Amino acid sequence: xxxxxxxxxxxxxxxxxxxxxxxxxxxxxxxxxxxxxxxxxxxxxxxxxxxxxxxxxxxxxxxxxxxxxxxxxxxxxxxxxxxxxxxxxxxxxxxxxxxxxxxxxxxxxxxxxxxxxxxxxxxxxxxxxxxxxxxxxxxxxxxxxxxxxxxxxxxxxxxxxxxxxxxxxxxxxxxxxxxxxxxxxxxxxxxxxxxxxxxxxxxxxxxxxxxxxxxxxxxxxxxxxxxxxxxxxxxxxxxxxxxxxxxxxxxxxxxxxxxxxxxxxxxxxxxxxxxxxxxxxxxxxxxxxx
Amino acid sequence: xxxxxxxxxxxxxxxxxxxxxxxxxxxxxxxxxxxxxxxxxxxxxxxxxxxxxxxxxxxxxxxxxxxxxxxxxxxxxxxxxxxxxxxxxxxxxxxxxxxxxxxxxxxxxxxxxxxxxxxxxxxxxxxxxxxxxxxxxxxxxxxxxxxxxxxxxxxxxxxxxxxxxxxxxxxxxxxxxxxxxxxxxxxxxxxxxxxxxxxxxxxxxxxxxxxxxxxxxxxxxxxxxxxxxxxxxxxxxxxxxxxxxxxxxxxxxxxxxxxxxxxxxxxxxxxxxxxxxxxxxxxxxxxxxxxxxxxxxxxxxxxxxxxxxxxxxxxxxxxxxxxxxxxxxxxxxxxxxxxxxxxxxxxxxxxxxxxxxxxx
Numbered sequence: 001x002x003x004x005x006x007x008x009x010x011x012x013x014x015x016x017x018x019x020x021x022x023x024x025x026x027x028x029x030x031x032x033x034x035x036x037x038x039x040x041x042x043x044x045x046x047x048x049x050x051x052x053x054x055x056x057x058x059x060x061x062x063x064x065x066x067x068x069x070x071x072x073x074x075x076x077x078x079x080x081x082x083x084x085x086x087x088x089x090x091x092x093x094x095x096x097x098x099x100x101x102x103x104x105x106x107x108x109x110x111x112x113x114x115x116x117x118x119x120x121x122x123x124x125x126x127x128x129x130x131x132x133x134x135x136x137x138x139x140x141x142x143x144x145x146x147x148x149x150x151x152x153x154x155x156x157x158x159x160x161x162x163x164x165x166x167x168x169x170x171x172x173x174x175x176x177x178x179x180x181x182x183x184x185x186x187x188x189x190x191x192x193x194x195x196x197x198x199x200x201x202x203x204x205x206x207x208x209x210x211x212x213x214x215x216x217x218x219x220x221x222x223x224x225x226x227x228x229x230x231x232x233x234x235x236x237x238x239x240x241x242x243x244x245x246x247x248x249x250x251x252x253x254x255x256x257x258x259x260x261x262x263x264x265x266x267x268x269x270x271x272x273x274x275x276x277x278x279x280x281x282x283x284x285x286x287x288x289x290x
Numbered sequence: 291x292x293x294x295x296x297x298x299x300x301x302x303x304x305x306x307x308x309x310x311x312x313x314x315x316x317x318x319x320x321x322x323x324x325x326x327x328x329x330x331x332x333x334x335x336x337x338x339x340x341x342x343x344x345x346x347x348x349x350x351x352x353x354x355x356x357x358x359x360x361x362x363x364x365x366x367x368x369x370x371x372x373x374x375x376x377x378x379x380x381x382x383x384x385x386x387x388x389x390x391x392x393x394x395x396x397x398x399x400x401x402x403x404x405x406x407x408x409x410x411x412x413x414x415x416x417x418x419x420x421x422x423x424x425x426x427x428x429x430x431x432x433x434x435x436x437x438x439x440x441x442x443x444x445x446x447x448x449x450x451x452x453x454x455x456x457x458x459x460x461x462x463x464x465x466x467x468x469x470x471x472x473x474x475x476x477x478x479x480x481x482x483x484x485x486x487x488x489x490x491x492x493x494x495x496x497x498x499x500x501x502x503x504x505x506x507x508x509x510x511x512x513x514x515x516x517x518x519x520x521x522x523x524x525x526x527x528x529x530x531x532x533x534x535x536x537x538x539x540x541x542x543x544x545x546x547x548x549x550x551x552x553x554x555x556x557x558x559x560x561x562x563x564x565x566x567x568x569x570x571x572x573x574x575x576x577x578x579x580x581x582x583x584x585x586x587x588x589x590x591x592x593x594x595x596x597x598x599x600x601x602x603x604x605x606x607x608x609x610x611x612x613x614x615x616x617x618x619x620x621x622x623x624x625x626x627x628x629x630x631x632x633x634x635x636x637x638x639x640x641x642x643x644x645x646x647x648x649x650x
Contacts, residue, residue: 185381
């Protein structure tokens with residue numbers, strides 16, 4: 001193909017460059033700036049090199065937060081993905097009830113994060129919350145502000161309540177795109193319900209499920225507002241995930257240097273994981289597209 | 291293998307059908323003989339697939355019964371009927387290999403491993419995919435996938451019937467011919483009852499012993515390809531089968547002759563026809579002349595289609611096609627057409643009227 005050489009065309013991308021510079025590059029560079037400097041106040045900074053990165057890599061605090069974070073993401077994925085698929089499989093296929101289910105399931109997705117946190121914060125309270133009061137009345141010792149296990153359980157149930165719909169809606173979309181002929185052929189082949197799921201529905205849903213897993217993983221890996229409102233990271237540090245810890249460090253303790261180093265590593269981790277997902281997904285697409 | 295009987299069968303997709311127009315499939319009685327190859331021919335939306343899905347049990351008819359060898363299976367689920375069906379778009383299990391795909395219907399029926407292996411090998415050879423047995427089914431071409439779909443039907447040797455729902459739609463033209471030939475061979479070798487749904491007359495006429503022509507939810511004619519060609523039972527059959535289709539002339543029938551426009555045509559037999567009467571003549575039975583009697587017609591153009599030529603004429607507003615041999619020329623002053631008597635069919639309200647032998 002013959003391309004016309006026109007160097008002036010570069011000017012056309014200038015608006016985008018400026019926009020991206022202000023929205024992403026410049027803010028990120030200030031973080032980079034903080035991460036390599038130290039200060040004793042008075043707005044005087046001096047060069048610290050990679051010390052903050054080294055510090056953070058050696059800090060138990062960050063590794064513990066990362067551990068909790070991975071455990072949280074792992075647990076919610078292990079619950080939300082199978083549960084979402086299960087819900088999608090059992091939803092009405094068409095007609096009024098199908099639309100009804102879709103609307104009802106979309107509702108949690110529309111609620112702002114901090115409202116979700118507040119809802120569950122009140123819901124779980126032993127004195128006035130329906131959940132907390134009921135559990136207490138049933139003789140179960142439940143207190144999410146004091147007991148780590150209860151706090152974890154509440155945070156996880158909250159996330160499942162908030163986000164399973166997303167997985168279910170995506171899985172439902174994947175299921176609806178399977179032509180009827182597949183189910184008819186399966187009937188003729190006398191495939192069991194499990195075989196239909198295993199050999200027809202699951203492979204056909206693979207693409208959307210990858211997207212669902214990616215979205216849920218990234219979102220849960222960066223989760224902040226909901227657990228912050230619900231537990232504030234407590235009791236102790238039990239539910240202090242990466243974002244919460246980062247905010248504590250940057251704004252609570254005003255340790256800008258370590259926090260900047262921390263956030264850069266956080267950002268690079270997410271970038272790396274996204275890249276892995278993206279590669280896997282495009283490979284899947286290519287294989288299916290053949 | 292089995293004889294399939296349809297008794298007073300009709301189907302509507304509406305919950306409370308009343309008028310005949312509410313029925314996607316109008317009442318029908320028919321026996322599909324054991325071991326014959328049928329084609330179900332008709333344009334899109336004429337009820338072919340509805341009929342096929344009723345036979346395979348994917349659809350329960352609103353009225354009537356379906357019998358396999360005399361057993362009522364009207365409400366029996368697909369799995370109980372032991373039929374195989376190949377769909378318009380290839381259905382393969384993507385994550386399995388070709389071998390696993392072929393073995394799947396047998397495995398689900400709990401057959402023993404050695405027997406499965408033997409049959410899969412045999413079917414693999416039949417559909418000419420032995421070399422690809424261990425390839426993943428995903429990534430194969432559409433015709434290879436369709437061959438697998440077909441193979442999954444063939445692998446069950448005892449099927450009551452093999453049903454095909456426009457199976458060659460997505461196949462390349464040259465592969466179509468080859469697959470159709472293979473199907474014919476399989477039918478010849480194994481003698482399964484086969485029902486083949488298509489809207490392509492060539493496919494229907496080359497594949498089947500008997501062709502069932504459907505129009506607007508109704509079976510309009512069942513016959514051998516030759517019968518459909520020579521004695522179309524309905525004007526739709528005349529129009530749909532043949533290339534070009536049958537010519538129809540509005541006519542007034544007076545016993546042994548018909549008046550078409552200003553001309554009178556001898557029919558060669560006595561017909562008693564009332565209602566909207568028409569005379570149907572296939573292009574092959576139209577002769578173009580420049581003198582003598584005949585219906586005035588003006589030649590408009592001649593198309594050379596290879597083995598013969600198609601002459602398009604205009605007879606007082608009715609467009610007429612005629613077929614003449616390759617290389618034959620028509621006189622420059624040709625201005626009328628005549629019919630070959632044995633090629634004349636008389637229709638009343640679109641249905642063919644049989645000649646009365648006795649009267650003259």
